[in-house]
Amino acid sequence: xxxxxxxxxxxxxxxxxxxxxxxxxxxxxxxxxxxxxxxxxxxxxxxxxxxxxxxxxxxxxxxxxxxxxxxxxxxxxxxxxxxxxxxxxxxxxxxxxxxxxxxxxxxxxxxxxxxxxxxxxxxxxxxxxxxxxxxxxxxxxxxxxxxxxxxxxxxxxxxxxxxxxxxxxxxxxxxxxxxxxxxxxxxxxxxxxxxxxxxxxxxxxxxxxxxxxxxxxxxxxxxxxxxxxxxxxxxxxxxxxxxxxxxxxxxxxxxxxxxxxxxxxxxxxxxxxxxxxxxxxxxxxxxxxxxxxxxxxxxxxxxxxxxxxxxxxxxxxxxxxxxxxxxxxxxxxxxxxxxxxxxxxxxxxxxxxxxxxxxxxxxxxxxxxxxxxxxxxxxxxxxxxxxxxxxxxxxxxxxxxxxxxxxxxxxxxxxxxxxxxxxxxxxxxxxxxxxxxxxxxxxxxxxxxxxxxxxxxxxxxxxxxxxxxxxxxxxxxxxxxxxxxxxxxxxxxxxxxxxxxxxxxxxxxxxxxxxxxxxxxxxxxxxxxxxxxxxxxxxxxxxxxxxxxxxxxxxxxxxxxxxxxxxxxxxxxxxxxxxxxxxxxxxxxxxxxxxxxxxxxxxxxxxxxxxxx
Numbered sequence: 001x002x003x004x005x006x007x008x009x010x011x012x013x014x015x016x017x018x019x020x021x022x023x024x025x026x027x028x029x030x031x032x033x034x035x036x037x038x039x040x041x042x043x044x045x046x047x048x049x050x051x052x053x054x055x056x057x058x059x060x061x062x063x064x065x066x067x068x069x070x071x072x073x074x075x076x077x078x079x080x081x082x083x084x085x086x087x088x089x090x091x092x093x094x095x096x097x098x099x100x101x102x103x104x105x106x107x108x109x110x111x112x113x114x115x116x117x118x119x120x121x122x123x124x125x126x127x128x129x130x131x132x133x134x135x136x137x138x139x140x141x142x143x144x145x146x147x148x149x150x151x152x153x154x155x156x157x158x159x160x161x162x163x164x165x166x167x168x169x170x171x172x173x174x175x176x177x178x179x180x181x182x183x184x185x186x187x188x189x190x191x192x193x194x195x196x197x198x199x200x201x202x203x204x205x206x207x208x209x210x211x212x213x214x215x216x217x218x219x220x221x222x223x224x225x226x227x228x229x230x231x232x233x234x235x236x237x238x239x240x241x242x243x244x245x246x247x248x249x250x251x252x253x254x255x256x257x258x259x260x261x262x263x264x265x266x267x268x269x270x271x272x273x274x275x276x277x278x279x280x281x282x283x284x285x286x287x288x289x290x291x292x293x294x295x296x297x298x299x300x301x302x303x304x305x306x307x308x309x310x311x312x313x314x315x316x317x318x319x320x321x322x323x324x325x326x327x328x329x330x331x332x333x334x335x336x337x338x339x340x341x342x343x344x345x346x347x348x349x350x351x352x353x354x355x356x357x358x359x360x361x362x363x364x365x366x367x368x369x370x371x372x373x374x375x376x377x378x379x380x381x382x383x384x385x386x387x388x389x390x391x392x393x394x395x396x397x398x399x400x401x402x403x404x405x406x407x408x409x410x411x412x413x414x415x416x417x418x419x420x421x422x423x424x425x426x427x428x429x430x431x432x433x434x435x436x437x438x439x440x441x442x443x444x445x446x447x448x449x450x451x452x453x454x455x456x457x458x459x460x461x462x463x464x465x466x467x468x469x470x471x472x473x474x475x476x477x478x479x480x481x482x483x484x485x486x487x488x489x490x491x492x493x494x495x496x497x498x499x500x501x502x503x504x505x506x507x508x509x510x511x512x513x514x515x516x517x518x519x520x521x522x523x524x525x526x527x528x529x530x531x532x533x534x535x536x537x538x539x540x541x542x543x544x545x546x547x548x549x550x551x552x553x554x555x556x557x558x559x560x561x562x563x564x565x566x567x568x569x570x571x572x573x574x575x576x577x578x579x580x581x582x583x584x585x586x587x588x589x590x591x592x593x594x595x596x597x598x599x600x601x602x603x604x605x606x607x608x609x610x611x612x613x
Contacts, residue, residue, distance in 0.1 A: 038392040039385070046384050049131045051377065055367045056096025057384045058346070060138060060323065060354045063088040064106045066114050068121025075107055083359050088118070089125040095363055096129060098387055099136040101355055102148055102187065109139075109149050112185060112411045116402045119186025123400040134396040136235070136387065138189035141182060142209055143174070144567040145548065151466060152412035153181050154420050157575075159194055159221070160550075161427040161566040163211035163591035164610075168224040170423045171211075175228025175236075177416045183233045184410035186402045188394045191285060191323075193225040195238040195272035196245035198592060201600075205250040207549050208566045212591025213245075214607055215268055219275035226279040235394055238276035240287035240325055241312060242294060242301055243269030251331030255300060256289040265293060274316060282390050283321040284312065286350065288331030302332050303341065308349035321386045323352035327362070339365040346375055351383035424575035429588035430611040431553050432544075432562035441541050441560035443582025443613060444482070444514055452477055452484040455505045455535070456518030457528070457547065459492030459568050466570035469547055470518060476577035477516070484516075489531060495520045496527040506534050514541045516580065517559075518568070522552040524597060532556050545576055550590060554597040554604055564588070585613050 046054070064078040065071025068088040071079070076086045085091045088100060100122055102108040102115070109115055119137055126135040139148045144158015156162075156174040175193070182190055197218050198210035211221040222238060229236035242265060247256035260268060273284065286302040295306040302308075302324050312318050324332070324345055332341055342353045342362040346369075356362035369375045391397060433440045444450060454477070458468035466472060474486035487508050489497035497505070509515050515535050522528045536542045536558030543561045546552040550564035563579065563586065565572040578584040589610035596602040 038389065038397075042385055042388040042392065043381075045131065045133070045388065046381050049384075051370060052367065053096040053129065053131050053133075054377070054380045054384055055363060055370065057098035057133065057387055058351065058353050058366070058380070059095065059097045059356070059359065059363060060099035060101050060136070060352050061091060061095070061097045061359055062101055062103060062106055062355050063091050063108075066107050066110050066118060068118055068125055072107070088122050092122065092125040092129065092135070095359060097135070098133070098384075099138055099189070099352065102137065102139040104148050104150065112153065112407045113404050115149065115185045115187075116404060116407050120401050123186070127400065133388070134391060134400040136189050136391055136394075136396065137187050138191060139182070139187050140191045141178060141187075142192045142194060143178060144208060144569065144572075146209060147569070149182070149185065149187075154178070154412050154416040155466075155569055155571055156420050157424045157427050157572060158208055158567045159211045160198075160208040160591055161424065161572060161588070163217065163221055164429050164564070164566060164588035165423075165426040166217065166221075166589065166591070167426065168220055170426065171221045171224035172228040173419060174423055175225040176232050177419060179229040179232025179234035181411045181416070184402060184406045188233065188396060189235040189237065189283065189390075190229055191237045191239060192229070193222050193236065193238065194240075195222045195276055196240060196243055197268055197272065198245045199268060200246045200248060201549070201551050201592070201595065202248045203245065204248065205252065206244055206247070210245055212607070213593060214591065215271040217591065219271040222272040223275045223279045226276050226281045230280070230282065233394055235282035235321075235390055236276075237283040237285050237323065238273055238281055239285035240289075241273055241284050242287065242291055242307055243273075244287045244289060245269065247289065251288040251325070252329045255331040255334055258289055258291045258293075260291070260293060262293045265291070270316075277316055277318045277320075281320060282393065283323050283352070284318065286322065286324050288325055288329050299335065299344075300332050302350065303336070303344040303348050305348045313349055319386070321351045321390050322349060324350055324354045326355040327353060328355055328357040333357075338362060342366050343369045343374065346379065346383065351386050420571050421574060424571045425578060425584045427566065427572070427588045428575050428579045428584070428586050429550065429564045429590055430561070430579065430586035431550075431564060431590075431594070431605055431609065432559060433611050434560045436541075436560070440613075441514075442543065442580060444543075444580055446481045446581065450482050450513035451511070452482050452514050452516060453487065453505075453509050453512045454484055454516045454518070455487045455489055455508070455531070456516075456545070457490045457492065457495045457520040458488040459495070459520055459547070467568065469568035469573050472570050472573040473516065473518070473545075473577055476574045477581060480577060480581040480583060482581070490520075492520060497531050498527075502527065502531050502534055505531060506538060509535055509538050509540045512540050514543055516543045516545060518545045518547045519552045519556070520548050520568075522546075522555045524555060526555070528552075529555055533558055543580060547572075550592065551594050554594055564590070582613065586611065
């Protein structure tokens with residue numbers, strides 16, 4: 001077992017575990033249910049906490065650095081500026097936070113051994129508090145376009161790609177593998193799966209993070225992923241309640257308005273959350289959006305007692321942990337100041353306060369609200385009990401530490417990587433495959449070594465997840481028997497190619513047997529349309545690949561074939577290459593409808609559409 005801890009800390013951890021394990025026969029008989037076997041022992045633990053410790057247990061906070069005690073100088077400066085502490089250990093000692101969230105941009109996730117050591121250092125600090133309590137370490141590892149832990153961890157297809165194949169078995173397996181790797185790194189809460197039903201093609205923040213537009217199909221996939229994550233020992237989190245799938249506003253920057261009636265909510269938005277609750281999900285994340293049909297008070301759902309208590313708790317019967325989406329997002333900060341948001345969230349029914357922009361302000365505001373009687377200590381205890389029960393259920397009191405050996409035996413193993421490629425190979429969707437001379441363009445012929453050009457957008461991949469996609473796609477096609485070269489024409493920040501980039505791509509296409517062009521969320525005004533049309537005008541066959549939302553084909557003319565991969569990370573690019581080369585049959589089917597660009601009321605390709613070879 002590798003965890004650099006002192007004998008005193010180990011004894012403290014052992015004492016904490018022993019205190020929780022000591023039960024008499026009568027108490028064991030009084031266990032309330034299999035889901036709450038530790039309730040009375042945890043209540044006694046709560047009774048030993050100071051008020052400051054209780055307040056801290058409800059916060060889940062970011063912290064900069066690769067180490068819990070010795071972060072790099074730049075990370076020390078960032079911690080001091082934002083939180084008035086130097087390290088994760090100091091953060092825990094000062095604010096008694098109940099959880100830490102990992103981000104790649106906070107330098108928490110450099111490599112697997114480092115992540116495990118950081119997790120162990122955080123647990124050591126938690127168990128050194130006056131009332132020893134392990135921390136719940138979390139992250140956003142949705143896979144696809146959102147991944148905080150990169151290579152060499154196994155990276156799975158994202159939600160919409162899984163939805164394109166529709167296999168509950170694949171969704172469950174992907175979550176089980178991902179959960180096992182997170183648990184080996186000391187991460188016991190994952191903010192996945194996304195339970196939003198993406199019924200709005202213009203949704204700027206959900207899109208391919210959703211399994212699709214069919215509520216019942218999404219519910220089935222959510223259930224499978226909850227089962228997979230939690231079987232692996234990781235708390236799963238369905239998000240974003242009461243549903244973020246029909247917005248045209250990103251709640252990171254403004255507050256969206258959902259115009260569904262209550263009946264539409266029951267039909268469109270609620271089924272995946274109901275399914276997650278039925279599957280025994282550990283946590284549900286709130287959405288920073290207005291939903292007047294559910295609460296006319298003009299408060300975001302995160303701060304709405306009618307939504308979180310009245311609907312989620314009472315109507316749906318959910319008694320697990322409710323965690324806010326990040327409190328640094330504009331959608332929750334526009335109406336109230338940062339000192340009121342955490343107080344109102346707890347009053348609405350929240351249990352975990354995620355990543356407030358100013359922890360000292362938020363922490364002191366909640367402490368003050370309890371001291372002045374606005375929030376009772378009993379109300380705090382209720383949320384703390386839910387959080388501690390989750391920690392106990394995920395084994396943190398029994399074994400808070402992880403080991404390098406466990407990492408090496410679990411993270412990025414060959415069976416996991418093979419499974420990821422196998423699952424991804426069933427997700428690529430073929431929408432167009434024109435015939436010429438009695439033969440469809442795809443699969444590309446391998447009767448001779450064809451020369452291919454791969455052009456298009458190279459979005460920044462999630463940190464450490466590989467790429468750029470045109471390079472990976474070209475390398476994969478070359479490995480499959482072609483001669484392929486890559487030429488980037490933009491990034492996710494600048495997806496619309498310049499005139500010079502278009503001219504360079506057209507010139508590079510001369511003499512090639514085919515061009516593969518990758519697009520990223522094409523719009524009516526996008527110069528990506530010009531790129532595709534001018535490539536098609538060369539007479540060289542054009543294979544189009546939508547590497548984010550699958551709606552791009554509605555804006556494009558002249559392509560000989562069109563596919564959707566639903567993401568641009570390496571596993572999806574390799575899968576798309578195998579389909580283009582004919583090594584894999586395109587078995588994916590659209591999980592969302594593609595509407596006509598000139599008449600959105602008309603469906604160009606319906607849910608379930610997908611061509612085969």
